[in-house]
Amino acid sequence: MHIKLSFLGAAQNVTGSRYRLEVNDTRLLVDCGLYQEREYRSRNWDPFPTPPHTIDAVLLTHAHLDHCGLLPKLVRDGFRGKIYCTAATSDIAEIMLLDAAKLQEEDAAFKRKRHEREGRKSPFPEVPLYTVDDAKAALPLFSPVRYGEAVQIGNGVTAMFYDAGHVLGASMIMVSVTQAEEERTILFSGDVGRWNRPILRDPTIFAEADYVLVESTYGDRLHEDSTEIGNRLAEVVNSTLRAGGNLVVPSFALERAQEILYYMNELLVKRRIPQLMVFLDSPMAVSITEIFERHPDLYDREMTKLVSLNRSPFDLPGLKMTRTVDDSKAINYIKGTTMIIAGSGMCTGGRIKHHLVTNILRPESTILFVGYQAVGTLGRQIVDGAEKVRILGQYYPIHARIIQIQGFSAHADRDELFRWLSGLKRAPKHVFVTHGEPETAKSFSNFLRGKMGWDTSVPKYRAEVLLD
Numbered sequence: 001m002h003i004k005l006s007f008l009g010a011a012q013n014v015t016g017s018r019y020r021l022e023v024n025d026t027r028l029l030v031d032c033g034l035y036q037e038r039e040y041r042s043r044n045w046d047p048f049p050t051p052p053h054t055i056d057a058v059l060l061t062h063a064h065l066d067h068c069g070l071l072p073k074l075v076r077d078g079f080r081g082k083i084y085c086t087a088a089t090s091d092i093a094e095i096m097l098l099d100a101a102k103l104q105e106e107d108a109a110f111k112r113k114r115h116e117r118e119g120r121k122s123p124f125p126e127v128p129l130y131t132v133d134d135a136k137a138a139l140p141l142f143s144p145v146r147y148g149e150a151v152q153i154g155n156g157v158t159a160m161f162y163d164a165g166h167v168l169g170a171s172m173i174m175v176s177v178t179q180a181e182e183e184r185t186i187l188f189s190g191d192v193g194r195w196n197r198p199i200l201r202d203p204t205i206f207a208e209a210d211y212v213l214v215e216s217t218y219g220d221r222l223h224e225d226s227t228e229i230g231n232r233l234a235e236v237v238n239s240t241l242r243a244g245g246n247l248v249v250p251s252f253a254l255e256r257a258q259e260i261l262y263y264m265n266e267l268l269v270k271r272r273i274p275q276l277m278v279f280l281d282s283p284m285a286v287s288i289t290e291i292f293e294r295h296p297d298l299y300d301r302e303m304t305k306l307v308s309l310n311r312s313p314f315d316l317p318g319l320k321m322t323r324t325v326d327d328s329k330a331i332n333y334i335k336g337t338t339m340i341i342a343g344s345g346m347c348t349g350g351r352i353k354h355h356l357v358t359n360i361l362r363p364e365s366t367i368l369f370v371g372y373q374a375v376g377t378l379g380r381q382i383v384d385g386a387e388k389v390r391i392l393g394q395y396y397p398i399h400a401r402i403i404q405i406q407g408f409s410a411h412a413d414r415d416e417l418f419r420w421l422s423g424l425k426r427a428p429k430h431v432f433v434t435h436g437e438p439e440t441a442k443s444f445s446n447f448l449r450g451k452m453g454w455d456t457s458v459p460k461y462r463a464e465v466l467l468d
Helices: 038-045 071-076 087-118 132-141 226-243 256-269 283-294 301-308 325-333 352-359 378-383 414-421 438-452
Strands: 003-009 018-023 026-030 057-059 082-086 142-145 150-154 157-163 171-179 182-188 211-215 247-250 277-281 319-321 338-342 366-369 388-391 394-397 401-404 430-434 464-467
Touching: 003 182, 003 430, 018 171, 026 150, 026 171, 057 150, 071 087, 071 132, 082 087, 082 132, 082 157, 087 132, 087 142, 087 283, 132 142, 211 414, 226 247, 226 256, 226 366, 226 401, 247 352, 256 277, 256 283, 256 338, 277 283, 277 325, 325 338, 325 352, 338 352, 352 388, 352 394, 366 378, 378 388, 378 401, 414 438, 430 438
Parallel strands: 026 057, 057 082, 082 142, 182 211, 211 430, 247 338, 247 366, 277 319, 277 338, 366 401
Antiparallel strands: 003 018, 003 464, 018 026, 150 157, 157 171, 171 182, 388 394
């Protein structure tokens, strides 16, 4: 048995998820993600360690950009195989990749003009990482599969996708390898979801796997009790209303925006908050919300019941979905308190930056963070207590109230990751801990080794291992 596994991303960092598996003359990637931490973004420009034309297939866990965001570059540089994922992931990835490409083009043009005006050069190329045309060229390669459906990838190599409970259509992937009547299984966790969360079903539990790659984004901490999310959100909404400011929520377009609407709807039905104008100010989030409505087969029991009772959170009273720039700008002229949900979730781009400029100087306004903030991002600077931050080329002191609710996370925390792994009836040969900041990943690796006695490690970037 000879299987070679390489860690080409999300190794001792959170983003840029990418793993290469070589076996039986088959070469495949699991995920092909974009690096989003500032210190690692230069890796996005590096040539692929494997010539793209030699890769047979990509197995995509889900449509977050740190898992799929480099696919247009991979295709432009020669990949011609299939990209296997669920139908919902395929639908969402189309939106995410086209939007990312458009932002790449706009950002490159903006920086060229600004740097020319300022007489300086960027450390990064002033061209887009990839274009809209590159993203469009990747779309025909997507090949949707169903949960539980075996997919033949190559000689003796099959893959099966399972519900990860993370975001709509997200998967855990079990790769089975057969050589000389021996079989080995490699389980890729993708991003592990959470139990008893709104909208989606719980993560799939596995009874056995020879090797496991497990994410560790929150592997050294525990989330707030999910029952407290509603209490905290109600307090933030009501206190902001009393102060007379706006409630600005940097949010990921996929899952987080829809989950916020779910909780707002619940609080409104229970009369714990008054009705207010809620703006989903993200064309991408609006489009993804429409995809949610097209995939009711992926809902959990509670969400299915709500829809059957015509109480879908996507029909929240007072909800305004804004697509155009003019509609977005018009929000600033509304008197009284509004809730503005806008991307990006880490404040690295998008309309949220303009809403921050408008509200960050106002003590009566609240900036509410509901997701992970990677090191080096504007969002991380704000939640870490910076006195002033640079937004759109200018520095602004922070006077707005800054709140973070960790419990919204779609990632499992330490105990939930342990719950997921505890389903294994026998010890795997090895557990590779990935997709976490270095100390977080090491902490979870040690925790798991101490609890279960399993062989665990935290692989380095570009590490290669042979699986027997």
